[in-house]
C-alpha cells in the first residue's frame with residue numbers, strides 16, 4: 001500500500017496546486033501550508049502533472065461541447081436557409097421568373 005500524499009490529502013490542496021503552478025518555491029509552499037518540503041516536491045513532480053492534465057481534458061471536453069453546439073446551430077440555420085431557398089425557387093418557377 002503506497003503512502004498517502006499529505007498534499008493530496010490536504011484540505012487546501014487546491015490552493016496548494018494553484019500556488020505550485022505559479023512556480024512558487026517548494027520551501028515557501030511547504031511553510032505556508034504546514035507541509036514538508038519533500039512532500040510538496042513529490043506532489044509537484046508526481047501528482048500535479050496528472051491533475052493538470054485531467055483539468056485540461058475537462059476544459060477541452062467543455063470546449064468541444066460548445067463547438068458541437070455551434071455546429072448544430074449552424075446546421076439548423078443552413079437547413080432553414082435551404083428550405084427557404086427551395087420555396088422561393090418554386091414560387092418563382094410558378095410565376096415564370098427565369099432562374
Ligand SMILES: [Zn+2]
Nearest residue numbers: 005008043047
Ligand atoms: Zn499528491
